[in-house]
Amino acid sequence: MSELARVDVEWHGDFPVAVVTGEIDASNVAEVGAAVRGLVTNQSSVLVVDLTPTTYLDSAGINLMFSLGDELRSRQLSLRLVIAPDSSIARMLKITGLDKTYPTFPTVEAAL
Amino acid sequence: MPSQHDELHKLRALQRVADVALAYLPLDQLLNELLERIAEILGTDTAAFLLLDESGEWLVATAAKGIEEEVEQGVRIPVGGGFAGRIAAERRAIFIEDVDHADILNPILREKRIRSMLGVPLFVADVVIGVLHVGTLTPRMFDSADADLLQLAADRAATAIERARSFHQRGVVEMLQRSLVPEELPSVPGLELAARYRPAVRRGGIGGDWYDAFTLGRGAIALVVGDVMGHGIGAAAMMAQMRTGLRAYALDGHPPAGVVDRLNRLLLTLGQHEMTTLSYAVVDLERERATLVSAGHLPPIMRGPAGETVVLAVEGGPPLGVSVAATFPEATFEFPAGSVLLLATDGAVEVRGEGVEAGLERLRALVEVSDDLSDLCLNIAEGAVRGTAADDDVAVLGARLELLPDTLRTTWPATADTLPTMRPLLRRWLGRWGAAEDEIYDIIVSVQEAAANAVEHAYAPGDATYEVIGSCENGQICFQIRDRGSWREPRGTHRGRGISMMRALMESVDVTQDEEGTRVELRRTLGREAA
Structure with missing residues (x-):
């Protein structure tokens, strides 16, 4: 993956947490998407995506989260987002309604 | 007294060694040709060049006549040891009348039953770079004229070797430079x-x-x-x-x-x-x-x-x-x-x-x-x-x-890779107008939504470009994003949020389309609460 963003996985018991560090835009959304989707398993009913270390997210990234949520739902799985409150990322979720569609949490611990 | 015939013979010999035509041969051919001529002129059975390796501590057999095995087996002689090693260390011609009783390290010379040997150092700018030696299978007294002729051949070879090396080295340097x-x-x-x-x-x-x-x-x-x-x-x-x-x-x-x-x-x-x-x-x-x-x-x-x-x-x-x-x-x-x-x-x-x-x-x-x-x-x-x-x-x-101008005029190739490259520039430019962190973020997202559209709708993936022009009037930031494609509402389930994001983040969003392409104009006044 380019130096723009990195996806790390943290396991909290059976729950995978995808930690997205860096910036997501049209230039790397496909790579980020592939990395996050690679963490989806049927062992866990939940996928947590931690966007706290994400520093840039435009509509490409927002669209990715909506698509990911749809895909998970079709498999009876659920998407939970971790967002730093009052951050620019939180503002983007708000204006697109992503925060109304999927539950958001201020910390990974709260999301589990 | 040397006879007139001897003098003429010597002159011919010198000419053959100094032959200008040799200069046009590749190095290995030149060395072999010199060995051929030297052996023929001096009437020797063997002739060989040994060159100093990069460490400067070993002589390596590089070209040989009569003792070709030397080169094939990659014979190495330490400087200071053996016949050739002594020549390099003592920087002088050495003559050995009877090889059997001399200090010879190279087994090939012994196996060939070489009896007499004469060798001279190869100099480049007073530095020894190798040794040239000749040998006979029957006992032979070499005289000072033989040594002079051999030294002339050695000098000739040294010059050619140095030239070839510097040429080769230039090639290596250029290659390394290109790759490193x-x-x-x-x-x-x-x-x-x-x-x-x-x-x-x-x-x-x-x-x-x-x-x-x-x-x-x-x-x-x-x-x-x-x-x-x-x-x-x-x-x-x-x-x-x-x-x-x-x-x-x-x-x-x-x-x-x-x-x-x-x-x-x-x-x-x-x-x-x-x-x-x-x-x-x-x-x-x-x-x-x-x-x-x-x-x-x-x-x-x-x-x-x-x-x-x-x-x-x-x-x-x-x-x-x-x-x-x-x-x-x-x-x-x-x-x-x-x-x-x-x-x-x-x-x-x-x-x-x-x-x-x-x-x-x-x-x-x-x-x-x-x-x-x-x-x-x-x-x-x-x-x-x-x-x-x-x-x-x-x-x-x-x-x-670079100092950023009041009006930022930039042209970008129509590829998505330009988006992350553009952001630091936009941040710097907005920062100089005193935009706050949130404002900088909102304006950048909006500009990039329009830019992403221009990239997506560019005519061809080839050399299509789009322009981003930023200006500021009375505290209002204005960005124009122009391309030569035609705007289409993105299709698909999770597409098209870009436009709604722009409208939410900016005071005004105007999209103009004509035969020249699409122009998106975004405005936002700094220091005002976002929508």
């Missing part, structure tokens, strides 16, 4: 970069200086100038490892001090003893700052926007590869728009018999009066600071943070 220094410097909007590498073409080989520049994401650019001590292919190969290691650690996200610390430990684990010095700088375009780490390297030079130029006091650490306990502190400096940062190797300033301070001061003074960055780097590489071209190799890298 960046093919081209990264293109970073708002940052001008220039660099030069000038190899020292001299006996003993090329040096281990290098420069590198690469982007680190989020408006950070890494600049490197380093110097692996020593010369030759070994130093160049070590340089390649250092360059790769540094890039790997930097791209892994380590801060400058962490990168240099890891590189130090890497060098120590490689078990090499080539000491390396380097300057590593990370330029933060948005914050207009540079963080520097030095490992025993020539300090960087900084020229401020008003021209004031200083040698930066970077405390730094020792050279790499010296101690596992070494630490490499970071030093951060303001790097305001209009400033120049210059990194160089000591080959740029070093004059023998002079302290480095004097050269550094001349470098500082040169940077102070130089307005053109490319010319500056070229001049430094060509020896402007020293007064003459350097006998060591030189690497120099300069960066200038």
Whole structure:
């Protein structure tokens, strides 16, 4: 993956947490998407995506989260987002309604 | 008294050795042809060239007649030992009348039952580079005329060998230069970069200086100038490892001090003893700052926007590869728009018999009066600071943070890769109008939504471009994003949020379409609550 963003996985018991560090835009959304989707398993009913270390997210990234949520739902799985409150990322979720569609949490611990 | 016939014979012999036509032969053919002619003129059964290897400690059989096995088996004779080794060590012609009783190391000479031998050293500028010797299977007295003729052939060969080597070395240098220094410097909007590498073409080989520049994401650019001590292919190969290691650690996200610390430990684990010095700088375009780490390297030079130029006091650490306990502190400096940062190797300033301070001061003074960055780097590489071209190799890298104009006019290739590259430039430009963090973020997202659309709807993936023009009037930021494609509402389930985001984040969004293409105009007044 380019130096723009990195996806790390943290396991909290059976729950995978995808930690997205860096910036997501049209230039790397496909790579980020592939990395996050690679963490989806049927062992866990939940996928947590931690966007706290994400520093840039435009509509490409927002669209990715909506698509990911749809895909998970079709498999009876659920998407939970971790967002730093009052951050620019939180503002983007708000204006697109992503925060109304999927539950958001201020910390990974709260999301589990 | 030599007869007239003898004199004529000698003259012919000299002409055959000095034959100009030989100069046009490739080196190996030239050596073999010289051996043929020498053996024929002197009536010997064997003739051989042994050349000094890169270490300067061994003679290696390079061309042979009558004892071809020497070359095939790669016979090596230590300088100072054996017949050829003595010639090289004592720098004089040696004649052995009866080989059986002499100190001969080479078993091939014994097996061939060579009886008498004559050998001379090959000189280039008073330095021995090899040995030429001839031998006979029957006892033979060589006289001083034979030795003179052999020396003439040796001189002839030495000149050709030196020429071929410097030609070959130039080729190697060029190849290394091409493969080890960046093919081209990264293109970073708002940052001008220039660099030069000038190899020292001299006996003993090329040096281990290098420069590198690469982007680190989020408006950070890494600049490197380093110097692996020593010369030759070994130093160049070590340089390649250092360059790769540094890039790997930097791209892994380590801060400058962490990168240099890891590189130090890497060098120590490689078990090499080539000491390396380097300057590593990370330029933060948005914050207009540079963080520097030095490992025993020539300090960087900084020229401020008003021209004031200083040698930066970077405390730094020792050279790499010296101690596992070494630490490499970071030093951060303001790097305001209009400033120049210059990194160089000591080959740029070093004059023998002079302290480095004097050269550094001349470098500082040169940077102070130089307005053109490319010319500056070229001049430094060509020896402007020293007064003459350097006998060591030189690497120099300069960066200038450009002043941003009131109206920002930029043209971008229609690819998505331009989006992350554009962001630091937009942040800097918005920052200079006093935009707050949130405002900067909102405006950038909006501009990039329009830019992403231009990229998506560009005519062809080829050389299509789009323009981004930013201006500010009475505290209102206006951006125009123009392309030659036609706007289409994105289709698909999770597409098309870009437009609604733009409308939510900006005061006004106007999309104009005509035969020339699509123009999106975005406006937002700074200091006003967002929608």
